[in-house]
Amino acid sequence: MNRNSTRYTVAFTFIVCAFFVFFLALANDLTKEKVAANRRFTERSSVLRALGVPFADAGSVDSVYEKEVTELTAGSTVVYRASAEGVPRFARFFSGPALWGTVFGVLAVDAEVGRVSGLQIVSHNETPGLGGRIDESWFKDQFTGERIADAGIRVRQGSGKGDGDSENAEVDAVTGASLTSKFMETMVNGEIAALRKLRDEGGLK
Amino acid sequence: MSAAKKRGKAMTVLIDNLWWNNPVFIQILGICSTLAVTNNLTNTFIMTVGVSLATAFSSWTLAGMNTFIPNKVRMIVQVLVISFYVIIIDIVLRAYMPDVSRSLGPYVGLIITNCIIMGRAEAFARSNPPLISFWDGLTSGFGYMAVLMAIAAVRELLGFGSLFGIPVLSAAFGDRFVPWTIMIMAPSAFFLLALAMWGLKSLQESMKAAPPAAGGAKPQGSAK
Numbered sequence: 001m002n003r004n005s006t007r008y009t010v011a012f013t014f015i016v017c018a019f020f021v022f023f024l025a026l027a028n029d030l031t032k033e034k035v036a037a038n039r040r041f042t043e044r045s046s047v048l049r050a051l052g053v054p055f056a057d058a059g060s061v062d063s064v065y066e067k068e069v070t071e072l073t074a075g076s077t078v079v080y081r082a083s084a085e086g087v088p089r090f091a092r093f094f095s096g097p098a099l100w101g102t103v104f105g106v107l108a109v110d111a112e113v114g115r116v117s118g119l120q121i122v123s124h125n126e127t128p129g130l131g132g133r134i135d136e137s138w139f140k141d142q143f144t145g146e147r148i149a150d151a152g153i154r155v156r157q158g159s160g161k162g163d164g165d166s167e168n169a170e171v172d173a174v175t176g177a178s179l180t181s182k183f184m185e186t187m188v189n190g191e192i193a194a195l196r197k198l199r200d201e202g203g204l205k
Numbered sequence: 206m207s208a209a210k211k212r213g214k215a216m217t218v219l220i221d222n223l224w225w226n227n228p229v230f231i232q233i234l235g236i237c238s239t240l241a242v243t244n245n246l247t248n249t250f251i252m253t254v255g256v257s258l259a260t261a262f263s264s265w266t267l268a269g270m271n272t273f274i275p276n277k278v279r280m281i282v283q284v285l286v287i288s289f290y291v292i293i294i295d296i297v298l299r300a301y302m303p304d305v306s307r308s309l310g311p312y313v314g315l316i317i318t319n320c321i322i323m324g325r326a327e328a329f330a331r332s333n334p335p336l337i338s339f340w341d342g343l344t345s346g347f348g349y350m351a352v353l354m355a356i357a358a359v360r361e362l363l364g365f366g367s368l369f370g371i372p373v374l375s376a377a378f379g380d381r382f383v384p385w386t387i388m389i390m391a392p393s394a395f396f397l398l399a400l401a402m403w404g405l406k407s408l409q410e411s412m413k414a415a416p417p418a419a420g421g422a423k424p425q426g427s428a429k
Contacts, residue, residue, distance in 0.1 A: 012274070128245060
């Protein structure tokens with residue numbers, strides 16, 4: 001058969017596409033549950049860390065989560081409640097645009113929305129080594145126990161090594177990533193406003 | 206082809222891809238990822254392993270089906286096969302190495318656009334049998350890996366003070382170590398890559414000028 005005839009070309013392209021796409025679909029299907037489990041593990045461990053609930057190792061995340069965390073449905077959103085040291089805390093997933101893509105994270109606060117309990121990043125697409133450093137513990141730990149001022153939390157130019165004062169409602173920005181830091185500030189304060197609204201509606205109980 | 210002759214060819218391919226016809230500093234291919242992923246060694250290593258495997262398997266597959274591919278849709282088929290392997294790598298990373306997949310983010314998908322893969326498919330796999338094409342793809346990946354790892358070592362050491370995430374300079378000098386932020390950003394890769402090309406090509410010139418060492422591979426013209 002003539003290898004350059006139109007009929008052969010069309011038939012060949014069709015068969016080759018079908019062949020490779022079949023195997024891709026197969027691989028995707030075989031790993032679907034594993035990928036979903038990984039995603040659930042990341043989300044659950046982030047919620048636990050943000051709420052300040054300790055867990056021993058990766059294997060105990062599911063059991064600790066199911067025992068400690070209550071999922072409250074408030075309107076269209078889900079609020080995660082857990083008590084750490086007898087104090088109820090509330091977490092919610094947030095997402096927002098940053099420099100290169102969407103940042104997806106969890107913010108946990110106390111019942112009065114007066115202090116942050118913790119911040120975790122679930123996924124982001126920021127530049128590794130620059131904006132990507134928002135996922136490093138020195139950045140996230142700054143939020144733990146931080147007082148929330150009326151205007152929210154300010155991400156300011158500091159030493160770039162982390163702000164240890166949890167009363168000033170300020171955290172250090174990431175050096176070399178002014179825009180990502182600014183986007184984080186907008187996202188965190190937007191989430192604080194949303195949580196305040198929930199509190200006023202009686203959602204944080 | 207006899208076994209000895211075949212081994213000879215495999216050796217020539219290896220030396221060419223690592224040195225005389227290195228994909229990065231001679232063929233100037235795959236530069237986009239050289240700039241993007243070389244700011245830390247761990248990501249660079251996984252990325253270059255991914256590129257090596259994708260190049261090897263797509264060259265192997267394309268060489269195997271070469272006699273059936275109509276000329277008109279040659280490139281479409283190449284892209285199809287390459288993206289097939291890259292998506293497989295992405296799926297495997299997401300399922301079995303979620304942390305790595307998270308830190309590489311969109312870079313894995315971008316392996317598809319790495320010119321080395323298409324370059325080897327066009328320049329080598331089209332006119333060679335599958336096995337040697339596999340070897341050619343793999344060694345091209347190694348040539349790419351060698352250069353990128355060298356650049357990443359310099360960038361991570363000066364930019365973060367660490368190697369493979371283990372503090373080296375920052376541990377040795379403590380607070381006196383000031384990270385070179387430029388090393389984390391793309392411009393530094395331009396400087397380092399240019400310096401590497403300059404140095405390595407000068408070295409090759411002086412090797413060509415010197416009398417050939419016994420058993421050394423003959424220098425070949427660079428493919429563009």
